[in-house]
Amino acid sequence: MNKVTLPFSQLVLASNNAGKLKELQAMLGEHIEVLPQSRFISEEAEETGLSFIENAIIKARHASQASGLPALADDSGLAVDALGGAPGIYSARYADGQGDAANNTKLLDALKHVADEQRGARFICALALVRHADDPVPIICEGAWEGRILHAAQGEHGFGYDPLFLVPELGVSSAELPAEQKNQLSHRARAMVLLRARLGLV
Numbered sequence: 001m002n003k004v005t006l007p008f009s010q011l012v013l014a015s016n017n018a019g020k021l022k023e024l025q026a027m028l029g030e031h032i033e034v035l036p037q038s039r040f041i042s043e044e045a046e047e048t049g050l051s052f053i054e055n056a057i058i059k060a061r062h063a064s065q066a067s068g069l070p071a072l073a074d075d076s077g078l079a080v081d082a083l084g085g086a087p088g089i090y091s092a093r094y095a096d097g098q099g100d101a102a103n104n105t106k107l108l109d110a111l112k113h114v115a116d117e118q119r120g121a122r123f124i125c126a127l128a129l130v131r132h133a134d135d136p137v138p139i140i141c142e143g144a145w146e147g148r149i150l151h152a153a154q155g156e157h158g159f160g161y162d163p164l165f166l167v168p169e170l171g172v173s174s175a176e177l178p179a180e181q182k183n184q185l186s187h188r189a190r191a192m193v194l195l196r197a198r199l200g201l202v
Ligand SMILES: O=c1nc[nH]c2c1ncn2[C@H]1C[C@H](O)[C@@H](COP(=O)(O)OP(=O)(O)OP(=O)(O)O)O1
Pocket: 014, 015, 016, 017, 020, 044, 047, 059, 074, 075, 076, 077, 078, 091, 092, 093, 103, 123, 158, 159, 160, 161, 162, 186, 188
């Protein structure tokens, strides 16, 4: 539906994160054919930027270069108030590349002595869409999701820091939300609403 309004019919998703790919696919799949970048490349782009936006652009260009197709990248992370916004753009690498479980353990440890009211945090998502590898005008959309860091993991859905992210209005972690509900509320969902509008998709 609505594919006619787009100048392209296929889009490469510039991510190797299975959780993200699933969410992005669910948010875009009805509008356009989305292909994971693993169809074209195995190596990851080096995320050398100092902002989510810069890293998203780097990843999108890398996937577009490898595929010859338009590419959409998502650079995202968790900014924790009590840690001055860390781990931020370094969220995936917080525990030196040991993965989600190690990242979560390190975060709980860093906040061990921090009281509830100081445990504010937000997920941030920057989406970058390039129509070709050298696109001088990438489309950038951002979204944020406010929450709090729990004292222990809760829930089995989602990925990354979801088990530690309390959604205050609902009183549950984002890993306790069914995928459909997270995909209505999340930082990624909010950025995607803006992207769909920019692309003329309903
Ligand atoms: O909805 C989310 N729920 C939980 N955790 C999340 C979410 N969104 C981002 N995150 C965390 C995961 C990772 O620690 C970092 C993203 O890092 P980021 O470099 O953007 O992604 P990545 O390296 O996992 O995959 P890729 O770069 O191939 O897209 O933030």
